[in-house]
Amino acid sequence: MNYSFLSNTMLFRGASADEIVSMLHCLGAYERPFQKGEQVLRAGDCVESMGLVLTGSVNIEIDDLWGNKTILGRAESGQLFAETYACIPGEPLMVSVVAAEKSLILFMKVSKLITTCQSSCAHHNRLIQNLLQISAQKNLSLSRRSLHTSQKTIRGRLLSYLSEQAKQAGSYSFTVPFNRQQLADYLGVDRSALSNELSKMQRDGILTCNKSNFTLKNSADNP
Secondary structure (H helix, E strand, O other): OHHHHHHOOOOOOOOOHHHHHHHHHHHHOOEEEEEEOOEEEEEOOEEEEEEEEOOEEEEEEEEEOOOOOEEEEEHHHHOOOOOOOOOOOOEEOEEEEEOOEEEEEEEEEOHHOOOOOOOOOOOHHHHHHHHHHHHHHHHHHHHHHHHOOOOOHHHHHHHHHHHHHHHHHHOOOEEEOHHHHHHHHOOOOOHHHHHHHHHHHOOOOOEEOOOOOOEOOOOOOOO
């Protein structure tokens, strides 16, 4: 286990290696590898453990009855997923979690965290505080996605999302965490329509793009 890596994640922020060892024991933690495209968690299942991505990344997805996929979010290395469902015993997952690439996941039982620690773990409160902050940030991420998808046009959705990505990167040039299909699923649009709109935006001098790499121009007009 890479305790130095874990100490830099939001969940274990501020904890020493010895403290993390104690925390992992308290949380009944275990690791499990997944291949690209493999389901980590399936919609309809009930979970007791939250997952922390050690290596790789996972997509948070939802499918309708006709097989249309929407990507609600992504958990990269060092990030958590399924913590909300794990906090509510018996609550079925509304989403699926799928490995976006070869990944290694650390699972931890949330019940060990939200109940009184029988071992009087000195780091219990710190974990709870960190988890609360993570949950708050995820709520903000879902709110941002709602702002993007509230735009009426594909161009509007793209400009809203890409503008946010540029602000986060602190640069007009940046790399998004999605390929074309995943970006279309995230924005709730057809892939071909999205690709066509990106081509038009390049011709209009609004941006340049190559795969997941984008550069925004100052000439972007409101849709």
